Amino acid sequence: MDSSLKIHAFDFDGTLTNRDTLLEFIRFVRGDKAFFLCxxxxxxxxxLMKLGLYPNWKVKQKVFAHCFGGMKLDEFNKWCVRFASENISLLRPKGIQKINEVLEEGCKVVIVSASINNWVEPFFAGLDGVTVIGTMIEERDGVVTGRFISKNCYGEEKVRRLIQLYPGRNSYWLAAYGDSRGDFELLDFANESHYKPFRK
Structure with missing residues (x-):
């Protein structure tokens, strides 16, 4: 193993944030009433999803399509940037501190999230060396369709997407940080794993 290449892979929701950002984003864009009705x-x-009787990704896509399907992509992305800039308090300070520390050490940082790339990336816009891997949305003719063009970045998909970005597993050392069932495969895949590491 080439220990000179060190990668730190962080889950986003719950690990680096104190709340689920999909729900917060819906409330931010659509308002409390629309959020409640959705x-x-x-x-x-x-x-049914909580009971394991209905796929996580299907519920997520239905909710996402209901709230954002038909919105112009430019408008959607503007909301994403605004959401990040006005909700820095969602980030756990210890998590961001850790990211800054490993970046200063010359390590690579990857955010591996089931959330949508579009609103996760703006949270790290000022940090060089951070790559975001998330669930990717479909757009046609500049309009958000409400469908996903990638698998929900959850469970085994997190490992698959990380390998896609960094193939040759034996060529690097990997630390992973997560907080839920959707992170177990990534934590198991790492040389060093941290479960719920940034909570008080």
């Missing part, structure tokens, strides 16, 4: 509409599917 959650009420999909409550049966959300309950």
């Amino acid at each position: 959650m009420l509409r999909y409550l049966p599917l959300l309950l």
Whole structure:
């Protein structure tokens, strides 16, 4: 193993943030009333998902399409940038401190998230050396369709996407940071793993 290449892979929601950003983003863009009505509409599917009887990605895509399908991509991206700039308080200070420390050491940092790339990336816009791997959305003719063009970046998909970015697993040392069931495969894949590391 070439220990000169060191990669730190961080989950986003719950690990680097104190709340789920999909829900916060919906509330930020659509408002409390629309958020409540959306959650009420999909409550049966959300309950089935919690029981393991309905796929996580299907519920997520339905909720996303309901809230943002048909929005112009430029408008959507402007909301994403605004969301990040106005919600820095969602980030766990210890997590950002750790990212800054490993960047100063010359390590690579990858954010591996089930959330949508578009609103995760602006949180790290000022940090050189940070790459975001997330769930990617479809757009046609400059309009958000509401569908995903990648698999939900969750579980095994996190490992697959990381290998896609950094093939040759034996050529680097990997540390992983996560907080939920969706991170277990990534944590197991790493040389060094940290579960719920940045909480008080």
